Amino acid sequence: MRAELIDGKAIAATIRGEIARDVAALTARGVVPGLAVVLVGDDAASATYVGAKEKASVEAGMKGGTIRLPASTSQQELLALVERLNGDPAVHGILVQMPLPKHIDPDTVIRHIRPDKDVDGFHPENVGKLLIGHTDGFVSCTPAGVIELLVRSGVDTRGAEAVIIGRSNIVGKPMAALLVQGRAGGDATVTVCHSRTKDLAAHTRRADILIAAIGRAEMITGDMIKPGAVVIDVGMNSVPDATKAKGSRLCGDVHFASAVEVASKITPVPGGVGPMTIAMLLRNTVRAAERTLG
Numbered sequence: 001m002r003a004e005l006i007d008g009k010a011i012a013a014t015i016r017g018e019i020a021r022d023v024a025a026l027t028a029r030g031v032v033p034g035l036a037v038v039l040v041g042d043d044a045a046s047a048t049y050v051g052a053k054e055k056a057s058v059e060a061g062m063k064g065g066t067i068r069l070p071a072s073t074s075q076q077e078l079l080a081l082v083e084r085l086n087g088d089p090a091v092h093g094i095l096v097q098m099p100l101p102k103h104i105d106p107d108t109v110i111r112h113i114r115p116d117k118d119v120d121g122f123h124p125e126n127v128g129k130l131l132i133g134h135t136d137g138f139v140s141c142t143p144a145g146v147i148e149l150l151v152r153s154g155v156d157t158r159g160a161e162a163v164i165i166g167r168s169n170i171v172g173k174p175m176a177a178l179l180v181q182g183r184a185g186g187d188a189t190v191t192v193c194h195s196r197t198k199d200l201a202a203h204t205r206r207a208d209i210l211i212a213a214i215g216r217a218e219m220i221t222g223d224m225i226k227p228g229a230v231v232i233d234v235g236m237n238s239v240p241d242a243t244k245a246k247g248s249r250l251c252g253d254v255h256f257a258s259a260v261e262v263a264s265k266i267t268p269v270p271g272g273v274g275p276m277t278i279a280m281l282l283r284n285t286v287r288a289a290e291r292t293l294g
């Protein structure tokens with residue numbers, strides 16, 4: 001079997017078109033959705049993602065602005081900026097790009113963002129709402145994007161064995177909450193594996209839906225995948241590659257060449273989950289703006 005590709009780039013483009021229509025409707029009602037993205041420091045990958053977010057928000061008709069701060073910015077200065085954005089009525093969504101420099105505690109920053117402007121869905125209030133199935137919060141963009149990919153690719157999650165590898169607060173844990181809930185893209189039986197899991201392959205081989213979010217390049221190989229499984233690769237790793245002009249290439253947590261021979265559907269890296277993260281961010285920002293209309 002050679003797996004069908006789940007084209008995240010194309011699905012994200014469709015969603016961004018839908019969002020642009022929502023933005024136009026909101027604008028006609030006098031509300032232009034505003035997204036403020038904050039980047040602290042000069043991490044090259046973060047700068048790329050932030051640039052992509054600003055471009056996508058402007059293309060959708062939003063007011064997108066990036067605030068770039070030096071790596072020497074103190075936590076107090078960053079919190080003061082968040083405070084200012086919290087009080088700015090033109091800003092409906094606030095996103096502080098992660099990772100932050102080591103001297104800044106990400107949890108403290110996340111807790112300072114007003115939950116109704118937390119379009120990243122990282123604030124404990126939004127995480128709690130997700131867990132108890134309330135739909136008036138914001139869901140973390142990457143796991144929300146994975147659910148959207150599954151639903152729009154016709155994958156039936158109901159009663160499926162879903163195995164997630166990775167237990168991070170921004171992907172693994174919310175992913176489990178979404179897959180288990182009783183809504184579209186949910187009703188799965190979920191297992192969360194992590195670095196202490198014994199016999200990882202025994203779990204992954206049971207999965208009808210396998211979600212790799214462990215952050216280790218090409219760790220999941222074809223022999224660890226059940227024939228016919230749907231494989232979603234959340235990993236984004238840069239590995240040395242002398243054949244590339246820049247000396248490196250991007251790859252996921254799944255060894256694509258062997259997995260594609262076993263799975264029924266698979267996401268590539270790049271072009272899979274990544275573009276969905278940005279599409280979901282735009283969707284959350286539109287929702288934040290809509291809610292100001294009551």
Ligand SMILES: Nc1nc2c(c(=O)[nH]1)N[C@@H](CN(C=O)c1ccc(C(=O)N[C@@H](CCC(=O)O)C(=O)O)cc1)CN2
Pocket residue numbers: 048049050095096097098099120141142236250269270271272273274275276277278
């Ligand atoms: N505040 C946040 N910080 C971070 C998040 C997040 O959701 N909120 N997620 C990641 C990075 N990320 C968004 O910020 C992100 C990563 C990758 C992509 C993407 O589209 N990737 C492309 C490839 C890009 C390339 O060529 O370098 C793809 O997969 O096709 C979008 C967003 C950590 N930080």
